[in-house]
Amino acid sequence: MLQVLASKLDSHLLTSLNACVRCGLCAESCVYYQASGDERMIPARKVELLGSIYKYYYRPQARLLPVISGARAINGRTVTEMIDLFFGACTGCGRCEPHCSIGVAIAHVNAVGRAMLSEAGLTPASLQSTVNAALETGNNMAIPTDEFVDTIRWMEEEMQDEISDTRARIPLDETDVNVLYTLNPREPKFFPLSISAMAKVFYAAGESWTLSTRMYDVTNYAFFSNHAAESRLIAERLRDEVFHLRAKTLVLAECGHGSRAFRWEAPNYLGHALPFETLTSVELIHRYITQKRIRLDGKRLKERITLHDPCNLVRSGGIIQEQRDIIHRIAEDFEEMTPHGADNLCCGGGGGQLAMSEYNERRLKIGELKADQIRKTGASIVITPCHNCVDQLSQLNFTYKLGVRIMTLAELVADALIFDQ
């Protein structure tokens, strides 16, 4: 653990560990504190925990006077607290950072805490199990290749029947195409309608594209455990598949953490900039619309619609306006949540929380804030460009009896496409 801490101790981290002035502004920004009122969960307390370990090992004077300095050695008690706070009480949503009066990189500090734990093999079992499935089988749900191919063929047939054109295809493993598209494994496994939705968009745009059977998984769960070697290995596989198929552009499916882990973090994992264009599907759909490559049946949707912003895509990635422009073209009655955009509240399922059964109760409790936000909009449809958020929102829909429909952006767009005959 100390080796990991040493390797991460740059000026960025050092400043964050030493700078907190305990103003308390971060408290109200955090969904965990808002939902529970538990002071242990205040973001600054997470910084304080790692800071106390730093002091113990790097400040001899602090170590001599632990009662005054708060320096803490790594022992059973500290580790239990680290797991509970870094893994169990943070979705990595990063909302605390812009609310911090002096700009402490709180979410980064929390992620360093996770890296220390994961290197020591202390990642919660349910999260590590998803990482292992990806490492061992190439996708995080361990879907066998033949079953994946059968599902894609099935979706292709259904789509061709629906739009009465056998030229509408879902190509597999084609080389030298413009776009290599990716999926969240939950799509082929349980929720494949978003695959045919995106295929319809590609068909309408006349795009040359493909899926890969070797590496189609957009997720990188080692981003959540922040394990250096494992997150790098998963990113390498996706990069290498772009090379293998000689695709021009890699398009990341609607997946908040997957987008962040590849588009923005992969250069750090890999140690070099990505030598090809990488886009999220939100940006690609927006591009198709502005370039008039696809046409939408404008303002066809009369139901009230609202939008949930995935933290990794929006607050961290800065993709804020594109999805709004798209929705405005389709929906007559679009109502924003309060707050929204870069200040949006996390749905509660981020940071790997959805996978970690250990903290299920907390996850549904913090999600109540999101449920209230949705209810206040009066919307009957919630759009979110993230499959992980879709699952959390679906559970909130059931638990808090919201009576809404949850859809991805591609599903909304596919329903509004005008196909040229």
Next chain:
Amino acid sequence: MAQIEIEGHVFEVDGDGFLTDPSLWNDEVARLIAKFDGIEEMNDKHWAIVRLIRSNFEEKGMAPMIRTICQHTGLKLREIYELFPLGPARGACRVAGLPKPDGCV
């Protein structure tokens, strides 16, 4: 590790309410978990889905693809989503006594 109590029966479950020991599953357990999820009475379609998931799990150690469920039961995708309001994973697989699938579900 947690416990849930449904109509006087107590089950050991994980934090998400999936059975800790899948071998303790039987029809009565399925009915009780379904009830817990708001499915008052399991109909033939519910059972067809649950039995297929269960046999796939016993054979291959994992939940079947949704395609396999549709193909073998003759049900449409949307019907399956409607029959289990919590979806195929958190709904149907849980009623079938499987451990929670990995991934974003």
